Amino acid sequence: MADTARSGSRLDEQAVLLAAGLADLAVSAISSAVGTVQGMLRRSDGPELAQDAQQDLMARGRLALDRYAAAPVPHLEVLAQHVLAQRAASGGDV
Numbered sequence: 001m002a003d004t005a006r007s008g009s010r011l012d013e014q015a016v017l018l019a020a021g022l023a024d025l026a027v028s029a030i031s032s033a034v035g036t037v038q039g040m041l042r043r044s045d046g047p048e049l050a051q052d053a054q055q056d057l058m059a060r061g062r063l064a065l066d067r068y069a070a071a072p073v074p075h076l077e078v079l080a081q082h083v084l085a086q087r088a089a090s091g092g093d094v
Helices: 003-042 046-070 075-089
Strands: none
Touching: 003 075
């Protein structure tokens, strides 16, 4: 019975220590992020930096959509259409 009470208190202590560690990590991450934002606000090229970041994010988004959302390009179909267009443009002599 005493062992059960001890193991229960150990689990409680571990849970409290884990929660305290997570809270400390969160506070540390937030303070680091605030410091980064403050440093960026002090820069004289802030608007240009924000515009570059926006363009970079848009390019990354376009790449991600191309990678996951779009169907792959049917290369042989594109080549066949290109050949047909060349034949039509040259009057069928190709």
